[in-house]
Amino acid sequence: MVRFTWTEKTDDQGDVESEEDEEDVESEEDGEDVESEEDEEDVESEEDEEDEANLNYDDIALIKPVVDGTVYTTPATIWVGVMLNTLTGEVAHHSANDIQCFLRSSSM
Numbered sequence: 411m412v413r414f415t416w417t418e419k420t421d422d423q424g425d426v427e428s429e430e431d432e433e434d435v436e437s438e439e440d441g442e443d444v445e446s447e448e449d450e451e452d453v454e455s456e457e458d459e460e461d462e463a464n465l466n467y468d469d470i471a472l473i474k475p476v477v478d479g480t481v482y483t484t485p486a487t488i489w490v491g492v493m494l495n496t497l498t499g500e501v502a503h504h505s506a507n508d509i510q511c512f513l514r515s516s517s518m
Contacts, residue, residue: 414484417477486513 488509 411486411488413486415481417479417481419479 490505490509
């Protein structure tokens with residue numbers, strides 16, 4: 411079973427450039443030394459590995475997404491795979507009833 415969901419932006423939302431993109435452009439213009447950046451990245455990656463080893467994911471607060479716009483959700487779609495010569499009318503009827511019971515019990 412699958413349900414597709416997407417958000418359509420409101421008209422007043424514009425495209426926002428990330429700060430990282432702006433920093434990349436500025437550093438290229440300044441002509442910073444690429445080798446020194448690589449050395450800094452090596453030190454940071456070692457620190458990241460140590461931090462990750464001590465990380466407890468249960469201590470991280472849950473993040474709830476902020477939805478800005480209209481949310482659309484499709485009805486539930488159920489794909490039923492059937493092998494050749496294995497489905498009779500009676501079995502299909504029972505399967506359809508089971509699927510309907512499932513959907514009712516899960517409030518869909």
